[in-house]
Every structure is written in structure tokens, then in C-alpha cells.
Amino acid sequence: ASLFKRITIMVLGIITNKLILLLQVYVWTTIYIGIEALSLNSDLSLLANTKWKCRLDVGVQPGTWMPKRFPSWGESGARLVVDTPELEFTNIPSSESERLVGPKGETRILKVCNGGNSTFISEKGEQQVTFVGGGWCVQRPTADLKNANGAFVKPEGLLRFWLDCPSGAKKRDTEIFLNTRIFFTTGVWDDPSGLSTLENEYSRVTDELQSTVESIRNAESSKKNYGINIFEQARDFRQMVTYTENFQKLKERKSTLERMSPPSKSSRSKNGVLIAPTGSLVIKGNDTPDWLPGSEYLILGTFSSKALDVE
Numbered sequence: 001a002s003l004f005k006r007i008t009i010m011v012l013g014i015i016t017n018k019l020i021l022l023l024q025v026y027v028w029t030t031i032y033i034g035i036e037a038l039s040l041n042s043d044l045s046l047l048a049n050t051k052w053k054c055r056l057d058v059g060v061q062p063g064t065w066m067p068k069r070f071p072s073w074g075e076s077g078a079r080l081v082v083d084t085p086e087l088e089f090t091n092i093p094s095s096e097s098e099r100l101v102g103p104k105g106e107t108r109i110l111k112v113c114n115g116g117n118s119t120f121i122s123e124k125g126e127q128q129v130t131f132v133g134g135g136w137c138v139q140r141p142t143a144d145l146k147n148a149n150g151a152f153v154k155p156e157g158l159l160r161f162w163l164d165c166p167s168g169a170k171k172r173d174t175e176i177f178l179n180t181r182i183f184f185t186t187g188v189w190d191d192p193s194g195l196s197t198l199e200n201e202y203s204r205v206t207d208e209l210q211s212t213v214e215s216i217r218n219a220e221s222s223k224k225n226y227g228i229n230i231f232e233q234a235r236d237f238r239q240m241v242t243y244t245e246n247f248q249k250l251k252e253r254k255s256t257l258e259r260m261s262p263p264s265k266s267s268r269s270k271n272g273v274l275i276a277p278t279g280s281l282v283i284k285g286n287d288t289p290d291w292l293p294g295s296e297y298l299i300l301g302t303f304s305s306k307a308l309d310v311e
Helices: 002-032 190-225 230-260
Strands: 039-041 050-058 080-083 085-091 110-113 118-121 125-130 136-143 157-165 169-170 173-177 180-190 279-284 297-307
Touching: 050 173, 080 118, 080 169, 080 173, 110 157, 118 169, 125 169, 173 297, 190 230
Parallel strands: none
Antiparallel strands: 039 136, 050 080, 050 085, 050 297, 085 110, 110 136, 118 125, 136 157, 157 180, 169 173, 180 279, 279 297
């Protein structure tokens, strides 16, 4: 009986850990990446035919299960920093798709230039790494999403793409395994005219907010001159209520516009497309097909982007 009890406890522990892992993966992929907060848009993005480079920063991130899935992974705290070769977001339809990136009909080919070769520095000195092209898709958020820093944002588009790394790369115990498919997610603003409208509205709202603050201060100062005139007090009270309501509305609109706007350090291509300064990296944690329960993604690190076709 005692042996049966120990075996039962052990099995229940394994099942519980697996369920916790699946729940964490589900929460991360549906909330952090925002799978359920997206509406697909088949319009071709102005990102097409632009060229960029990405810098991968691989290592333990808050909430990652990499060390649990692959014991000792990244435990030393080492960061593996790798630059990709030149990447071209073509407008050529892809023959392959990934559920995390987007449907096949929306996916375009991501081309890796210069033979796909790059280098990085490890404890052994300069090392070679190779990338193979993949696919990309822009999706349109319908709700606020969390970015790589944990802040809620609502970018104009959510850019997702993948690259394969057949060579792998390693720095101490932080590693991109051989033949790993790496998934990238970040914000993109690919409508320059829409962005200009957004910036103009933000400027207007900011000016109106400052004007409202000054009106509130003037109303507060005028209280000293009321004396016992109850009519003046009633009039200014109504004004104060109006000012306060306008202030709250403008403040909320300002916050919304800030969530929709690109960060100040976003990289801009010559045609006006911007990509957020940081994004998230994940890899598949098992071989389960996307359409089956149990498919999981693990946080690999973050990345930054740099436009190459700048003015």
C-alpha cells in the first residue's frame, strides 16, 4: 500500500508539473504574444522589399521555462549576442507557414542575404553561425498587448517571422541548439501617413491637456477672491467640474496614443516603416504539431532591429 501510494504521488506530481508547463506556455502565447488579440489583414505591408539586420540577445528571461525544459541551460547568466546577416522582407508568397507567424496565404518569404553567415564572440573567441531564411507576416492587434519589457502597447501591426539556425551557437551554457527554428515577434508601424495623423493628434491632445491644467490652476487661484459671493462660487464650481472631466478624458486619450505610438528608439527605413527597438524570441519546446494540444513555445531571449535601407 505504501509503495502504491508513493507511485501515485509521483505520477500525480509529473502530471501536475506538465499541466503547469502547458498553462504557462498557453498564457505566454495568448497574452504575452497576443495570439487571441489579433485580426489578420491581407493587405501587403510597406515592410515588403525593405532590408534589416537583427541582433539576438539569448539568455534567461523572466518567465522562461528553458532551464526547466533543458536543465542547466543559461544558469551561469551568460548572454549569447548574435547578429543576423542582412534580411530582406520580400513580397514573394511563402510555400511554408507557421501558426505562430500567420496563415499561409498571409506569409511572405524572409530572405537571408550574404550566404546566411555571421559571427559571434564566445569564451572561445570568434565563432561562426549560419542562418537560413524563413517567412514573415504582419498581423493587426485588436487589443493591447504586452511588449518584450512587459508594458502594454497597441502597435499598428505585430510583425512575426522565423529564421532557421542549422549551425547552432553556444556561449558557455547558453545555447541556440543545432537546427533550431527561431520565432521573432515585435511591433511595426508600416503606414507612414497614419503615423503622421497619430503624431498630430498626440501633439494636439498634449497642448489641450496643458491648457486644461492651466485653467484648473487659475480656477483654484480665483477661490481666494470669492468672499461670500455664493453665485461666483457656484459658477466656478461648475467650471471646475468641466475642467476636471476634460482633463481626465484628455489624459486617457494621451495614454492610449502613447500605447499606439512607436518607441523613441524605433528604427526607421527610408520608406517610413518603423520597427520597435526590442522584440521577443521563442522556440518550439517539443515536436507536437501546432494543431494538436500540447504544442509549446519557450522564451529564448530578446532582439533588436536596425534598418539598412535608410535615407
